[in-house]
Amino acid sequence: MSARTPVTLLVIAKEPVPGRVKTRLTPPYTPQEAAALAEAALADTLHTVLKAPARRRVLALDGTPGPWLPPGYDVVAQSSGGLDERIAAAFEHCDGPTLLVGMDTPHMTADMIAGVGRDGHDAWFGPAADGGFWALGLADPARAGALVRGVPMSTDRTGAIQRDRLTEAGLAVADLPVLRDVDTAADAVEAAARCARGSSFAAVLNSLAEVAR
Template identity: 70%
Template sequence: MSTLTNLLVIAKEPLPGRVKTRLTPPYTPAEAALIAEAALADTLRTVLAVPARRRVLVLQGRPGPWLPPGIDVVPQCAGGLDERLAAAFAGCTGPTLLVGMDTPQITPELLDPVGHFDRDAWFGPADDGGFWALGLAAPECAPPDLMRGVPMSVPETGAVQRRRLVDAGLSVRDLPRLRDVDSASDAAYVAALAPHGRFAATLRRLTPVGAR
């Protein structure tokens, strides 16, 4: 894999009641926050293993002890997720890949196609209709409306965003489809795919309400 100029992770500070609210129930808000923190920690560990000149956490909130060295932190801007994604890319030049915190099963090998720089854009679709990864070879040349106005957190989010890339004249390489961690069943599925990470270990320690 060649070296990306920028590798971004967009995330929320894992605070009870602020993250993974769809895990409550069967988990308590505090447990949901622990699950979110583990997902973020595994994602950042993968980011550190991928060749990149700059690794950045685009964070809503404050960094905590879960943040490893070697990753810069910049605050998210105000506005909807489409505005925050656009702002994250606006601060970058050169090949840039952005991933979220909801797919702790990602590996450096999964991101390998991005490093070949053989497309204008890379797109990682998610099972729920969204996307887990978005990359641009030259974000400094991207039209300003490439992400702004894309409806977020709806079943057609991914389709609309990918169509924006194509309509802008960009060649697109699709990355493998992944399952986001939104529900308790999603969490169990993803933990089984990556049983040796912190995410899976955290899930094993917690007992959902109703099974206690």
């Protein structure tokens, strides 16, 4: 496989339905406000991915596409099961170097992911500040099942365990920047402050702050 093989960019996300997304934002936000923030974060993520070089872009979606989905994506349904199962299954829709990102980092930039698949590594790992991870890339996505299934998700050791899986498999791993997932209201404020100009997420958060005054 060529080190210059163009990458597939894979986004895994939930449809932003009130009561089903960003529940740790309530309170202080209502379920409708939390869903609005989730939709904005997802929209920002999808548009950022469009700015990064890729041969294909895929959205593994739990739910139904809405007006937040821009053109340029192949949409596939998420599988059932835990997050480890759903991540592994999402990689099955891809071939060649593939980078998976979530919808919780609207402050991700295209530059952060632009080198994936083009630098000769076997894997790419984006650690999250809470101990999880926001990005996982594999030069050979067919290995995702063995590398991801069984990793305990949503713990402060998830990222460390996942990265250990990669190195223990003998993969050369490139680390991406540490980012803070948007899980709590404090996370949302910090992410909005780091978002690029024109960010939907920052605009929605600022509008909610204005209403609360």
